[in-house]
Structures are given as structure tokens and as C-alpha cells.
Amino acid sequence: MKRYFLRLILLLQLANSNAQETLITNVEGRRNISLNGTWHYIIDTYETGFYDYRFKERKETDNGAYWNRNTPKSKSDLIEHQYSDKSSINVPGDWNSQDRQFLHYEGTVWYQRDFDKPQMQNNDEVYLYFGAVNYEAHVYLNGKKLGTHKGGFTPFNFKIPKELLLEKDNFLVVKVDNKRHADEIPTLNTDWWNYGGITRDVKLVIVPETFISQYTIQLDQHQDISESIRKKTFQVSGWIKLNQATNSKAVVEIPELKFRKEIDAKSDSIFFSSALKNIQLWSPENPKLYNVKFTFGNEIISEKIGFRKIEVSGKKILLNGQEIFLRGISIHEEIPQQIRRAHSLDDAKQLLGWAKELGCNMVRLAHYPHNENMTRLADEMGLLVWSEIPVYWTIDFTNPEVLKKAKKQLDEMIERDRNKASIIIWSVGNETPVSEARTTFMSTLVKRAKSRDDSRLISAALEVSGEGNLNKIDDPLGAFADIVSCNEYLGWYRGLPNDCETAKWETIYDKPLFFSETGADAKAGFHADKLTRFSEEYQQWYFEEQIAMMKRMPDNYVGISPWILADFRSPKRNNPEYQELWNRKGLISDEGVKKKAFFVLQDYYKSIISDDNAKRLKK
Structure with missing residues (x-):
């Protein structure tokens, strides 16, 4: 009954949230x-x-x-x-x-x-x-x-x-x-x-005049997923939002599972729940999608949807009840070889194809929601996704109108992609400076995301405070997040890569720890000794030291998404010889050429895959 009322509250929020027309999804x-x-x-x-x-x-x-x-x-x-x-x-x-x-x-x-x-x-x-x-x-x-x-x-x-x-x-x-x-x-x-x-x-x-504007169907997040897998029976719940109140019927179907449910629509909001047998759960190893049909009147809407459960258990992240390590990479929505914003399905295939080649099972789509081709293709390819709104650096945290704008963008991101199984993390921002006003602002967004969608983890990319060789993660926003995520550039913006050898890490939170960024600039084709900034050798050395440090991390270390897959344009990067208005932290150059560091990270991810396979064999 409690879950039923939570769903009703969510539907009322959807009905009253539109700054313009309610968003039509899919x-x-x-x-x-x-x-x-x-x-x-x-x-x-x-x-x-x-x-x-x-x-x-x-x-x-x-x-x-x-x-x-x-x-x-x-x-x-x-x-x-x-x-x-x-x-x-x-x-x-x-x-x-x-x-x-x-x-x-x-x-x-x-x-x-x-x-x-x-x-x-x-x-x-x-x-x-x-x-x-x-x-x-x-x-x-x-x-x-x-x-x-x-x-x-x-x-x-x-x-x-x-x-x-x-x-x-x-x-x-x-x-x-x-x-x-x-x-x-x-x-x-x-x-x-x-x-x-x-x-x-x-x-x-x-x-039609009366139509389904939004909907969702997913595993009920309150069930014990291990028990459901054992019994091969899963509780699935969802809702349908109509553009206006009506007195009619809606139908939800998953033909492959021989599931069909007819639901009375006596208002503009419909909630449903059913037990289904023999669902193949979505995962990076098996990105199973089912064709789901929603029928209302003469309109039939189809979408390929996967079923999975993502959750935190102590210091670990569990996908479908199993511990998972996030082998990630951060991505900007940009095609570097053509110096333009990415937008097509072919663009998505290039970017996510590079990520798969790197050995990733996860991508951080920074620093804003990417186009829907990216999240739809991630569903098909089995890539987990971190999706983020552009609450970035020093926005006006004291301005209530700015908070309204952030809430609106958060709502629109969630509404568009709430049926994408690949998305496991909603992020409410990146590298925001600590203050009381900022923490109130950001924690409000965390709470809003949770109220809009309880089927995903909520986080934000935090900064690290450091003194000497001690790196401490104590940002007060971490208390509100499901996982503690931080950006660190030890060896690039602070010290040299070999400072990683003596680095110590602490966090005040007994939660999973995820490194949402780390990286160093290198201009592809510029070769020198490893102490020379902007050389491929320096970037290679940086990643070698970072990976060695990651292997010594505490047991709550659950993954990493280095910065960044490919070079991208930035007006802030004005070194006339090495940058030329490019951020050169890409593992792939602006011409699509893989730098030395690409293969260092690729080998690290291969070793993790090998270790995971060995653990499964022992079981």
C-alpha cells in the first residue's frame, strides 16, 4: 500500500511539473x-x-x-x-x-x-x-x-x-x-x-486526442532479487500517464513473456503491478531487451525495455544481486575528427564503440544529458550509464530561480530516459565548491531525483581535499548520495604521477567509492621522456601510476571513469603548441588516433575482466 501511494505522489508530481507541455516520451x-x-x-x-x-x-x-x-x-x-x-x-x-x-x-x-x-x-x-x-x-x-x-x-x-x-x-x-x-x-x-x-x-x-504521454515498467525495487531469481518469478510494476483524464482501458503487453494486462483508466494516471516468470535480466554480459507494447484506443506505442535491479549493499554496488565493478570512461557529446556536436546514431556507434574497445562496461555521459541515440544504443550494447545535468562548478547556489531551472532539467532528463535499463546513476552535478548554500541546493536535487525515480543510484562528482600525501573525501554532499564519487588529478594538477606511490586515501562515508574523473593531457604524436608535460609518455606514466594506486584502494573502491575518451574543444585551453583550444586529456586524439595511455587502461580493464571470470569459475 505504501508503494502504491508513493506512485500516486509521483504521478501527481508529473502532472504539475510542466513549465510548458508535459513531455511526450519515446x-x-x-x-x-x-x-x-x-x-x-x-x-x-x-x-x-x-x-x-x-x-x-x-x-x-x-x-x-x-x-x-x-x-x-x-x-x-x-x-x-x-x-x-x-x-x-x-x-x-x-x-x-x-x-x-x-x-x-x-x-x-x-x-x-x-x-x-x-x-x-x-x-x-x-x-x-x-x-x-x-x-x-x-x-x-x-x-x-x-x-x-x-x-x-x-x-x-x-x-x-x-x-x-x-x-x-x-x-x-x-x-x-x-x-x-x-x-x-x-x-x-x-x-x-x-x-x-x-x-x-x-x-x-x-x-490521438487522448493519448499516453509517459509510462514506465520495471522490476519492483523492493523485492529480494536473489529470491526472485531462485524462484524465477519477478514482480514488475509501472504506471501510465495520459494527457487528460478519461474513463477507458489501457493494455500493457510483453509478447515474448506472454504477458498481457488490461487496466481500467478512470483518471489521467494508471498504476499496475504483476508477477512475471522467467524474465532474462538485463546486464552488460546479456543486454536482454523485451518489446513492450502500450495500447490506448487506436494508438500502440512500442519500446524495447530491459529489466534489472541496481542497488548498494554496504560498500558494494550490486547489479541483479551480484557485485559489479564499473570499468568506465567519461565522454563528451562531440565527434572530435569533425569538431562538432554528436547527434546521430552513427555518432553514438563511434563513441560507444570506442568505449567497448577500451574494455568498458560503463560510460559517464558528461556533463549534461547526451542525445537519446546514446542511451538507446547503450541499452542494446550492454553499457551501464551515468547521466548528469550541467550543474557545473560555480552556479548561483543562493538563487531560488536557478534551483528551479536545475530541477526542471533534472525532471526532463529522468522523464526522457526512465525506461533505459542501461542508466544506473543519475548525477546532480560536477565539482561544486563546498558551502552551506551549495549543499542545501545539491541535496535538494538528490532528494528530488529519488522522489522521481527510486530505481537508480544518485550521485554527484565531488572534489578531494588533500594535504601532503593524504587525500580525504569528506564533502558533506556525500551524506546524501548513494555512492561517493570524486574527481582526482594527482600527478597532473598537483604533483607528479609518482606521487601516487605514497598517496593515502580516506573517506568519512561507509559507502561505495567511485572515481568519476582522473586524467592528464597529451598531444597525440608528441613524444618525449615521461617527465615532459603534454607528451604521450607523460600521459602513459600518469595512467600507470594511477592504476597502481587504484589497486591499493580500500575495499569500497567500486570503479573508475577516467577523463576522457577523446580530445574535445574548450575555450579555456590556450597553450598555442599543445592545446590550441582543445582539452587534450582524451585517450583518443582529435583525429581518432589512440594514444599510448589508451592501451594502458585497456590492459587494466582486461585484468579486471580476467579476475572476475576466475571468481565466477571458483563459484
């Missing part, structure tokens, strides 16, 4: 039409298309507003803006990589394209869905504003009023603004490139 599993492709654009540094010359927001019918066509009716008409094939840009994609004039640009760019009305039934509705727009989006259709959204890495959608939708040549305009601000998430100061634009898919989603 767009790929619904009827949709892609609006990807070539769009027109106008660069608007002074935001002339948004404000008049008195710097007041333009009226909706103002011909000078860039959301209007402003088509000349005669040769005497004054025209000061127009969309043209001469200025075209690809969607999805960042603008920085598409034209040299955009390389360092931060400001407003207007995007525009036409589309025709999709085929619809009488009672169908159409939503406009964006996978992500960095950072602030104002969306207009046929001269009318549909809404706004802030947050560069999470999805959003708007309902298109039927009376606004034309049969032909619907005029869609998006004002995209990627300027950084002190009161936004992330804030002014970051260590990655501020790629602007419509960076992920744009789709029209066609749904």
Missing part, C-alpha cells in the same frame, strides 16, 4: 514526421528581430519581427529581413562547425523552414518536438508563438493548435540563443565548447 515509438534537414537562418547579434528600436519585444503582427514572413507586396515595400537559400544550415547540428563565421559565436540565430500538414484522422493532434536546442528557444508557427524553453540538453514539445495548422507551407521559426548567463544552468564558466543551435532531432508527433 517519440521514436510513435507516429512521427522528421523535420530534420536544411533550414534557413539569420544571424541576429543585436536581436533586431525580437526587439524594436526602443528595445521592447515586438508585437506579434509586427512585420519587422523575424517570426513573420515579411513578404513584399510591392517594389516600394521596405524589407529588412528575409529567409533565403543563400543562408542555409543543417538540423540537427551545431552552428559552430557549419561555417567559420560561427566558430566562436554566442548569441541569437533565427532558424526557419516550411512544412506541410501531416496526414491525420479527425481527432488527431499534432505536437512539435525538439530533442534539444542550445540554450534558449522561442518557437513560432505561422506568426504565432507556441512557447519557450530553456536548457540546452533536454527535450521539449508544444501542441500545435488545429486552427493554426495550414494544409501547405506552414512557416516554422525558432529563435535560438546560446549566450551564457550567471543565473542559468550551466553558468558562465565551463570547460567545454558552447555549441549553439538546434542540435538534436525535430519532429512532428501525431497522437
Whole structure:
């Protein structure tokens, strides 16, 4: 009964949480039409298309507003803006990589394209869905504003009023603004490139008048998983959220398990629970996914979903009741060889393929939610995932409006990916400086994540305090996290790699200890002795010493995700010989070449796999 009421509370939270329309999840599993492709654009540094010359927001019918066509009716008409094939840009994609004039640009760019009305039934509705727009989006259709959204890495959608939708040549305009601000998430100061634009898919989603907006189905987290495995019977629970209240029926099916459940829908929220036999649990070794169908009226939504249980037991992390070591790597959403934001399935295959080649069973998707291709493919490939919101460094922890923005991005991350078995950790931030205000802010996010999703671990990447050879993890935020995660760079930002030989580690928390970052810069192809910074030999030495130190860690050491898989762009990295606006801590270069340190970490992971296999044989 207690779990039932917890679910009801969660559904009420979902119903009341939308800053715009409630997010429609699993767009790929619904009827949709892609609006990807070539769009027109106008660069608007002074935001002339948004404000008049008195710097007041333009009226909706103002011909000078860039959301209007402003088509000349005669040769005497004054025209000061127009969309043209001469200025075209690809969607999805960042603008920085598409034209040299955009390389360092931060400001407003207007995007525009036409589309025709999709085929619809009488009672169908159409939503406009964006996978992500960095950072602030104002969306207009046929001269009318549909809404706004802030947050560069999470999805959003708007309902298109039927009376606004034309049969032909619907005029869609998006004002995209990627300027950084002190009161936004992330804030002014970051260590990655501020790629602007419509960076992920744009789709029209066609749904019935009453439809399933969100849903989940998973193992009941309160069952004893070892006992369930022994009995081959598992308790599965979930819920369905409709876009509006109704009195009808919904059906949940897993054909492979011969499971079908019909549920009465007497409001906009439905909870269900059932016992299922012979489920193959999802794991990195066996990433089993089941085709799950949700039916309501004439709409059938399908999604491949895996079932697993992740939990902490004392100082260990257990997956499906078995101790697991996280062989990880951190990843930025970037394709280094093409110096652009990653967005396609092929991009995801490259990045996650490199991680598998390294020997990983886990990836940390830093420092923001990556596109859905990454998490969907991680499900299929059997890669565990740490997913994070960009609460990064020194945001304004005293500002309640900033906290609201962080909560919203956390909600959108969880809503989009709550059915991905691969995601085992929600992270609420990275390297935030300790203060009372910060701990209150961050612990509020931890509690919110737990209330939204109790099926995953919650953490944040903390910093380490060090004096002499003692490294102490005593950040007060660790008291709220399920696992204590820390970033450490002993041998790069402090001392030399051989300082690892005498390093001692302590933590005040009796919890699993995970090293969420460690690394050193190296420019691929630059070779010297191991004492020479930025050489491949220095980075190799760094990882050799780090790994030796990790092997001496206390028994609560449960994994590591070194920084970082591949070199990535950063305006903070200004060494003209070795960096050239690149963070060179990648194990793979900006040209896709593996550095020496790649193979050092790969060998470490091979030895862990070998040890794990030996333990299984003994059992």
C-alpha cells in the first residue's frame, strides 16, 4: 500500500511539473514526421528581430519581427529581413562547425523552414518536438508563438493548435540563443565548447486526442532479487500517464513473456503491478531487451525495455544481486575528427564503440544529458550509464530561480530516459565548491531525483581535499548520495604521477567509492621522456601510476571513469603548441588516433575482466 501511494505522489508530481507541455516520451515509438534537414537562418547579434528600436519585444503582427514572413507586396515595400537559400544550415547540428563565421559565436540565430500538414484522422493532434536546442528557444508557427524553453540538453514539445495548422507551407521559426548567463544552468564558466543551435532531432508527433504521454515498467525495487531469481518469478510494476483524464482501458503487453494486462483508466494516471516468470535480466554480459507494447484506443506505442535491479549493499554496488565493478570512461557529446556536436546514431556507434574497445562496461555521459541515440544504443550494447545535468562548478547556489531551472532539467532528463535499463546513476552535478548554500541546493536535487525515480543510484562528482600525501573525501554532499564519487588529478594538477606511490586515501562515508574523473593531457604524436608535460609518455606514466594506486584502494573502491575518451574543444585551453583550444586529456586524439595511455587502461580493464571470470569459475 505504501508503494502504491508513493506512485500516486509521483504521478501527481508529473502532472504539475510542466513549465510548458508535459513531455511526450519515446517519440521514436510513435507516429512521427522528421523535420530534420536544411533550414534557413539569420544571424541576429543585436536581436533586431525580437526587439524594436526602443528595445521592447515586438508585437506579434509586427512585420519587422523575424517570426513573420515579411513578404513584399510591392517594389516600394521596405524589407529588412528575409529567409533565403543563400543562408542555409543543417538540423540537427551545431552552428559552430557549419561555417567559420560561427566558430566562436554566442548569441541569437533565427532558424526557419516550411512544412506541410501531416496526414491525420479527425481527432488527431499534432505536437512539435525538439530533442534539444542550445540554450534558449522561442518557437513560432505561422506568426504565432507556441512557447519557450530553456536548457540546452533536454527535450521539449508544444501542441500545435488545429486552427493554426495550414494544409501547405506552414512557416516554422525558432529563435535560438546560446549566450551564457550567471543565473542559468550551466553558468558562465565551463570547460567545454558552447555549441549553439538546434542540435538534436525535430519532429512532428501525431497522437490521438487522448493519448499516453509517459509510462514506465520495471522490476519492483523492493523485492529480494536473489529470491526472485531462485524462484524465477519477478514482480514488475509501472504506471501510465495520459494527457487528460478519461474513463477507458489501457493494455500493457510483453509478447515474448506472454504477458498481457488490461487496466481500467478512470483518471489521467494508471498504476499496475504483476508477477512475471522467467524474465532474462538485463546486464552488460546479456543486454536482454523485451518489446513492450502500450495500447490506448487506436494508438500502440512500442519500446524495447530491459529489466534489472541496481542497488548498494554496504560498500558494494550490486547489479541483479551480484557485485559489479564499473570499468568506465567519461565522454563528451562531440565527434572530435569533425569538431562538432554528436547527434546521430552513427555518432553514438563511434563513441560507444570506442568505449567497448577500451574494455568498458560503463560510460559517464558528461556533463549534461547526451542525445537519446546514446542511451538507446547503450541499452542494446550492454553499457551501464551515468547521466548528469550541467550543474557545473560555480552556479548561483543562493538563487531560488536557478534551483528551479536545475530541477526542471533534472525532471526532463529522468522523464526522457526512465525506461533505459542501461542508466544506473543519475548525477546532480560536477565539482561544486563546498558551502552551506551549495549543499542545501545539491541535496535538494538528490532528494528530488529519488522522489522521481527510486530505481537508480544518485550521485554527484565531488572534489578531494588533500594535504601532503593524504587525500580525504569528506564533502558533506556525500551524506546524501548513494555512492561517493570524486574527481582526482594527482600527478597532473598537483604533483607528479609518482606521487601516487605514497598517496593515502580516506573517506568519512561507509559507502561505495567511485572515481568519476582522473586524467592528464597529451598531444597525440608528441613524444618525449615521461617527465615532459603534454607528451604521450607523460600521459602513459600518469595512467600507470594511477592504476597502481587504484589497486591499493580500500575495499569500497567500486570503479573508475577516467577523463576522457577523446580530445574535445574548450575555450579555456590556450597553450598555442599543445592545446590550441582543445582539452587534450582524451585517450583518443582529435583525429581518432589512440594514444599510448589508451592501451594502458585497456590492459587494466582486461585484468579486471580476467579476475572476475576466475571468481565466477571458483563459484
